[in-house]
Amino acid sequence: MIYTDAHCHIVAPAQDIAGRIYNSAWPDDWKYAVFVSDADDGVNFATIGIHPWHIARASAGFDSEMRDILSNHPNIMVGEIGLDKFHPDIDRQIEIFTTQLKIAAEFRRPVHLHCVGAWDKILHIFRVHAGAMPPAIVAHGFSGAPDLILQLAEKYNMYFSYSAPNNDNATTRIRQTPKNRILVESDAFDANPEVEILDSTIHAIAGLCGCDPDELSEQINDNFNGVLSYVRPIA
Ligand SMILES: [Zn+2]
DSSP: OOEEEEEEEEOOOOSSSSEEEOOOGGGHHHHHHHHHHHOOOSSEEEOOOOOOGGGGGGTTTTHHHHHHHHHHOOTEEEEEEEEESSSSSSHHHHHHHHHHHHHHHTTOOEEEEESSOOOOHHHHHHTTTTTOOOOOEEEEESSSOGGGGHHHHHHHOOOEEEEEEEEEHHHHHHHHHHHGGGGEEEOOOOSHHHHHHHHHHHHHHHHHTTTHHHHHHHHHHHHHHHHHHHTTOOO
16 A cells, blocks of 8 residues: 555655655744755645644744745645634634635645634635635544535535544544545654554545545545645656
């Protein structure tokens, strides 16, 4: 099996990985994103963004810095951005998220989304900006209501990225997600557990869906390429 990792925090050589998306969390990470973009190895892809846990690190000019990097690096995406109700200052989170969502739409880059307990607010923001949305969205570690999945997929070209499903809710979500929308992720900060996490996730999902793990893995890799088609697909 050859794996794709839709969401991680690793910049490393390939090792059984056909594609991975390194997610920035704050501006100090953006130099790694630029490094990945410049290396252009066809396996490692990267995002720039400010995670909702790290909004305090947003400088006054963070948006123009993002625009500069995106205009010089056509294969960099936007992430990890979003809202998290368990972290402080939701109003400032909304402000920073909305700014970054608009930048992603302006540069036609996929968004890598972190949303915990704030789908009502995210949906409101999406509705307000429905006329100018990014071309695709990856909902990382999707934990929203299962009955949102189909409309999010259709309206916002959303993909749903999962890691080892471990409760009834996760099972329901996975069963409700169309096969052509499923991604898997390690969310790893270290290369060691990456392949094991991806492998066990694919086998768990295949078990839940009653499908063949190898076929599922190929579908997941196609889906991964669907996201990357807006920047550059893997070989
Ligand atoms: Zn992450």
